[in-house]
Amino acid sequence: MATPRYDADALRDYADQLLQAAGMESDKAATVADILVEGDLLGHDTHGLALLAPYIAQIENHGMTVSGSPQVLSDRGAALLWDGRRLPGPWLVRHGIETLAPRARQYGTASLVIQRSHHIACLAAYLLQATDSGLLITLASSDPASASVAPHGGTKAVFTPNPVAMGIPTSTTPFLVDISASIVTNGMSTRLDKAGRQFDHECLYDAQGNPTADPRVLSADPPGTVMPLGGPRSGHKGYGLALMVEAMTAGLAGYGRADPPEGWGATVFLGLHDPAAFGGTDAFARQMDHIGDACRSSPPRPGGDPVRLPGDRGLALRQEQLGKGVALHPTIPEALAACGKRYGVGFPPAR
Numbered sequence: 532m533a534t535p536r537y538d539a540d541a542l543r544d545y546a547d548q549l550l551q552a553a554g555m556e557s558d559k560a561a562t563v564a565d566i567l568v569e570g571d572l573l574g575h576d577t578h579g580l581a582l583l584a585p586y587i588a589q590i591e592n593h594g595m596t597v598s599g600s601p602q603v604l605s606d607r608g609a610a611l612l613w614d615g616r617r618l619p620g621p622w623l624v625r626h627g628i629e630t631l632a633p634r635a636r637q638y639g640t641a642s643l644v645i646q647r648s649h650h651i652a653c654l655a656a657y658l659l660q661a662t663d664s665g666l667l668i669t670l671a672s673s674d675p676a677s678a679s680v681a682p683h684g685g686t687k688a689v690f691t692p693n694p695v696a697m698g699i700p701t702s703t704t705p706f707l708v709d710i711s712a713s714i715v716t717n718g719m720s721t722r723l724d725k726a727g728r729q730f731d732h733e734c735l736y737d738a739q740g741n742p743t744a745d746p747r748v749l750s751a752d753p754p755g756t757v758m759p760l761g762g763p764r765s766g767h768k769g770y771g772l773a774l775m776v777e778a779m780t781a782g783l784a785g786y787g788r789a790d791p792p793e794g795w796g797a798t799v800f801l802g803l804h805d806p807a808a809f810g811g812t813d814a815f816a817r818q819m820d821h822i823g824d825a826c827r828s829s830p831p832r833p834g835g836d837p838v839r840l841p842g843d844r845g846l847a848l849r850q851e852q853l854g855k856g857v858a859l860h861p862t863i864p865e866a867l868a869a870c871g872k873r874y875g876v877g878f879p880p881a882r
Contacts, residue, residue, distance in 0.1 A: 535864070535881035536856025543568050545871065545879050546583055552874035553590045555597040559622040563652075566621035570653030572852050573845040575709075576860045577718030578653035584870045585795075586619070586650075594794045595619060595649045601626075604646075609638040612784065613645045620651030620797055624670070628660050631803045635666055639808025644779075645799040646786035650674070655709035655845060658698030662705035665812060667804040671695040673780045676792035679720075679749060680713045681756040683770035686740040688756045689788075692716050693776035700806075701819045707842025712773035713757045720746040720757065722862070734758050776800075856882045 546564035551557055563586065570579030589595040594617070601613040601623060611630070615623050627643045634641035654670050661668035671694065678688035692711040699706040714734040723730065724746040733742040738753040742763060748755030760769025779800040781787020787798055806815035829838045852858065868878040 534858045536858050537879055537881055539568055539572060539853055539857050541879035542580065542857060545876065549587065549871050549874055549876045552876055553587050555590065559619050562622040562625050563619050566652050566656045569656035571857050571859060572849040573655050574848045575653040575655060577716060577722060580859060580863050580867065582652055584866045587870050589795065609634060609641045611643045613643065615645045615648035617647055617649050617796060620649045623648050624651050624657055624799060624801060627801045628657065632664065632666065635803035635805045640804045642802045644783045646784035648797045648799050650795055651797050651799060654694050654696035655707050658696060658707045661803060662698040662700040665700050667700065667806060668698040669802040671776045671779050671800040672797045673776055674797055675781060675787040676794055676796060679717050679757050680759055680773065683759050683766035686738060690773040693773045695776055699819055701823055702816045704846060705842060706840050707845060712760055712769045712776060714760055714762060715757060720749055724750065
């Protein structure tokens, strides 16, 4: 049976209407809806519309602020700090990019750190907003209220997966890097756990520190942990990356794991850089085009596929799904239809 596909605009409209029905201001609802659908378009289906029902639950439980603006705690022109007041993360990040862009043009580089943001969804979903304007973007996030990743060599969780992303403009297709300090995400671990399935490789530790592919260890008592990037032999690399993200987010924000947890959310670092202020826009593109060509022309391993750049597959999938419709993960439509029923918002039919 063919996988059902849904019109991207219809999905955005549905998410927008549902968020507004739950009480979110219209501008914020539209942004959150767009970012969630963008996550699915790029193939990040654990961080797209799969998050909509949990977001609605957060609104219902007063865990997410649905109106107002962030509080400006510090503004030195090229460096800003906001208290996000637990406003929707997608709206805060997109608003942050809009705020930083003219400052990056003026100063060459501009950074924003946000404390007390709500969850920010898929990091890759924001990158085109900057690269389409010729700007280099760095985005990182940590969640001070939870922990699932242990430091390398340890058995007690300290970090979240601590994702970090970079959008790199070129003269053609941008590079969209979206990685984390852990081997796998919490979202995929939860999905497999609910389905009674395991990963196809050992990427978790049980509470005693034994490698396993079973996501049930994360909900055991005592809980296991997600392996840092690099696994048992090279996990010091993911451990180091997690510490870097903590410094960029919680450290610069002055708010993080040292403070009482407030619930599901994020501490965010966002940086924009204008190549024109450094070696020049054309010189930047020449260097990035060269490295892109070198990577793509690298002979593949025996039996392997041609080498891609980060974002190549996601952007191709995005283009395909804009034309043919979005192929949602099978668990998503049912959950969203049930959520919409409570508010009288009908889930759109498949094409």
